[in-house]
Amino acid sequence: MCRKMSSKSNSKIILNGGKALKRLIALLSILIILFSLCGCTSNQKDTSNTSDTSEEIDFQLRQNYYTDIFDTIFTFLAYTDTQSEFDELSEDVHSFLLEYHKLYDVFNKYDGFNNLRTINENAGIQPVEVDQKIIDLLLFCRDMTEKTKGTVDVTYGRIMSLWHTFIKLANDEENPIVSMPNDIDIQKSLKCNGWDKIVIDDEKNTVFIKDSMVLLDVGAIAKGYAVQKAAEYIKAKNIPYAVINMGGNVTTIGGRGNDKDDWVVGIADPENYENEKYMMTIGVKDKSVVTSGDYERYYIADDNRYCHIIDLSTGYPANTVRGVTVVADDSGFADALSTALFVMPVEEGQKLVESIDNVEAIWILQKNKTVMSSGFKQYVLE
Amino acid sequence: MKSFISKKDILIIVASLGIGCILLITFLLLPTKDNASVIVTLDGQVIKTMSLYSNTTYTCQNNENYNIIVVNNGIVNVKEASCKNQICVHHFPISKNGETIVCLPNKLVVSIKNENGKQPDIVI
Numbered sequence: 001m002c003r004k005m006s007s008k009s010n011s012k013i014i015l016n017g018g019k020a021l022k023r024l025i026a027l028l029s030i031l032i033i034l035f036s037l038c039g040c041t042s043n044q045k046d047t048s049n050t051s052d053t054s055e056e057i058d059f060q061l062r063q064n065y066y067t068d069i070f071d072t073i074f075t076f077l078a079y080t081d082t083q084s085e086f087d088e089l090s091e092d093v094h095s096f097l098l099e100y101h102k103l104y105d106v107f108n109k110y111d112g113f114n115n116l117r118t119i120n121e122n123a124g125i126q127p128v129e130v131d132q133k134i135i136d137l138l139l140f141c142r143d144m145t146e147k148t149k150g151t152v153d154v155t156y157g158r159i160m161s162l163w164h165t166f167i168k169l170a171n172d173e174e175n176p177i178v179s180m181p182n183d184i185d186i187q188k189s190l191k192c193n194g195w196d197k198i199v200i201d202d203e204k205n206t207v208f209i210k211d212s213m214v215l216l217d218v219g220a221i222a223k224g225y226a227v228q229k230a231a232e233y234i235k236a237k238n239i240p241y242a243v244i245n246m247g248g249n250v251t252t253i254g255g256r257g258n259d260k261d262d263w264v265v266g267i268a269d270p271e272n273y274e275n276e277k278y279m280m281t282i283g284v285k286d287k288s289v290v291t292s293g294d295y296e297r298y299y300i301a302d303d304n305r306y307c308h309i310i311d312l313s314t315g316y317p318a319n320t321v322r323g324v325t326v327v328a329d330d331s332g333f334a335d336a337l338s339t340a341l342f343v344m345p346v347e348e349g350q351k352l353v354e355s356i357d358n359v360e361a362i363w364i365l366q367k368n369k370t371v372m373s374s375g376f377k378q379y380v381l382e
Numbered sequence: 383m384k385s386f387i388s389k390k391d392i393l394i395i396v397a398s399l400g401i402g403c404i405l406l407i408t409f410l411l412l413p414t415k416d417n418a419s420v421i422v423t424l425d426g427q428v429i430k431t432m433s434l435y436s437n438t439t440y441t442c443q444n445n446e447n448y449n450i451i452v453v454n455n456g457i458v459n460v461k462e463a464s465c466k467n468q469i470c471v472h473h474f475p476i477s478k479n480g481e482t483i484v485c486l487p488n489k490l491v492v493s494i495k496n497e498n499g500k501q502p503d504i505v506i
Binding site: 019022023027030031060061062063064065066067068073075077083087090091094173243245248250256257263264265266267268275276278281289290291325381 | 386387388390391394395398399402417421423425426427428466467474480481482484486489491493495497500501502503504505506
């Protein structure tokens with residue numbers, strides 16, 4: 001807002017005919033020029049009416065939060081001209097993702113259509129007809145198993161489900177029970193896996209788990225995959241600058257309010273996660289950032305931490321590193337890769353990252369020591 | 383020799399330009415109004431936006447569920463709530479861009495938005 005400039009006192013100028021007038025004119029023209037410069041620098045708020053609303057047009061960052069998708073907190077940020085435009089967009093994206101959430105849900109069933117829970121319930125029984133989105137996800141997951149050399153494999157649902165139960169029991173609000181699954185159960189569950197047992201018919205749109213003991217658990221990939229689809233959806237609507245954060249699965253569209261500035265993402269300090277402390281910030285634009293860590297879903301027994309990411313070679317939760325953050329173009333790929341890197345030995349993970357174009361990562365080891373891939377530094381802000 | 387512009391004229395012009403420039407620079411250097419706001423969402427709908435610098439107490443009531451949100455001196459916290467786990471009440475007071483207090487049982491999220499500065503938009 002331009003402040004009023006104090007009027008120049010004219011009392012000092014002795015009115016003396018033409019010369020004084022000249023001076024006055026010169027003075028006034030200078031003041032006018034300065035006033036207009038002043039106006040140019042202030043934030044112009046255009047309150048002109050558009051269509052049927054007299055809402056103020058103010059291109060700014062707006063945000064909303066949802067708690068009903070993928071069992072996590074979904075944050076949506078976007079720059080829009082008006083609040084009502086944002087509200088509509090936000091609800092649109094929410095509905096879009098809600099559909100994916102229901103389809104990929106292994107815990108709940110929904111009226112009128114089959115989902116992943118239906119497929120699991122019919123393991124060893126019959127093929128289940130499902131939405132193309134499930135077929136596409138599973139084909140993507142199968143590809144990820146290959147790309148991560150077997151480290152991430154959604155057909156290991158049985159062992160994952162075993163640990164989920166124990167983590168849930170230990171974290172129960174009313175009556176927490178801290179205990180360990182016994183090794184025999186672990187090894188038995190671990191054996192129930194294999195893409196050879198999953199029959200995906202891309203034409204009939206059916207999925208059949210041939211072995212009744214095998215279960216699908218898409219937790220390592222589904223969120224990232226759905227977020228990638230949502231990002232494409234938002235881009236198709238010509239929204240220039242937005243961010244989705246699905247509980248650690250972040251995708252950025254454009255920059256922060258313009259084509260130049262990066263969105264700022266903080267990488268959580270595992271030692272201080274409850275206080276939302278971050279150990280560094282990175283700047284990204286049009287990239288996906290996914291973190292896998294041991295500090296969100298876990299429990300502690302006998303001074304050992306048991307988190308929800310399972311090392312499929314042992315049947316036990318991985319504890320190589322405290323966290324991994326991946327920066328890549330595709331959110332689904334970043335999700336799968338961050339899980340894989342969390343489990344693999346760091347050197348092996350580094351080799352994998354270096355072998356892939358346009359992917360960078362940072363590993364957070366014990367005591368917050370870090371290892372970065374060769375190109376990660378370009379993202380680091382502080 | 384009589385010229386169109388005398389020395390005195392030049393002096394006045396320079397003086398006023400000088401004063402004008404000083405004022406302009408001062409104006410430009412003044413911190414722009416801090417756009418920091420507190421945003422309250424309930425079940426995915428933004429129900430309240432307040433300036434981070436207002437001193438207000440806002441009660442979000444949803445049937446029998448409630449959360450009392452206090453904004454004071456640029457710091458926000460949940461003073462009281464109807465939820466069983468009271469996680470929101472015990473949460474540390476928030477004040478920075480992107481920080482949030484979540485009350486899952488009541489589907490409430492209190493967040494801070496502050497576009498100025500290098501504070502992260504999200505922490506993961």
